[in-house]
Amino acid sequence: MPAPIRLALYEPDIAPNVGAILRLAACLEVGVDVIEPCGFVWSEPKLRRAGMDYLDRVALVRHTSWARYLDAARPRRLVLLTTRGASPLPGFDFAAGDTLLFGRESAGVPDAVHAAADARVAIPLAQGARSLNVAIAAGIATAEALRQLDAFPAAA
Numbered sequence: 310m311p312a313p314i315r316l317a318l319y320e321p322d323i324a325p326n327v328g329a330i331l332r333l334a335a336c337l338e339v340g341v342d343v344i345e346p347c348g349f350v351w352s353e354p355k356l357r358r359a360g361m362d363y364l365d366r367v368a369l370v371r372h373t374s375w376a377r378y379l380d381a382a383r384p385r386r387l388v389l390l391t392t393r394g395a396s397p398l399p400g401f402d403f404a405a406g407d408t409l410l411f412g413r414e415s416a417g418v419p420d421a422v423h424a425a426a427d428a429r430v431a432i433p434l435a436q437g438a439r440s441l442n443v444a445i446a447a448g449i450a451t452a453e454a455l456r457q458l459d460a461f462p463a464a465a
Contacts, residue, residue: 312460313405315340316447317378317387319422322348322414329444330411332363338462339451340368344378348413375422384408386427390450391417392440394431401430403454411443 316339321327327343334341345351351371372378385406390398410426412418423429432441432449441449455461 312337312339312455312462313407313458314403314451314454314460315342315382315384315408316451317342317344317382317384317408317410318443319344319375319410319412319418320346320348321411321443323443324349324351326414326442326444328364330447331367331369333444333448333451334368335363335366336462337451337455339455340370342378342382342408343369343371344375345371345373348415379425382408387425388428388430389418389423389426390432390446391423391429392431392434393417393423394429396428396430398430398432398450398453401428401453403457405458405460407454409447409450409454411447414443 316330316334318327318330318341321343331341372381386404386408387410388403388407389410391412430450432446434441
């Protein structure tokens, strides 16, 4: 049974990070939306390096733009993970139907996308640390959402 959340990647820059997130999603049965354009040429070999043989198991939808994503996906609640988040992750309550949105590695998301989010969540970091790798942030946030929703896949 698919998880009650989805991940969305806004114009990702780095193919290995996308591959790692797709592997995470496949292993945890979480769907992924990729909002293009990407900062790399989309190719199976580039993604498979990090995603390995899991890529065929992920529920992946590619969207050609932010506007097309909003039209097609219609997320119930868009939860942006951002260093500018007002809500710290440990105190945020996830809900079934949430889409966790992650920005570009190089620039996050533009102000219009930031404003469109229903919630802005930050992962607390040590003093002086600027940000996490997007794939690591996705893993942390996905695990917390699944924990709260008691939605980890059943053990084999």
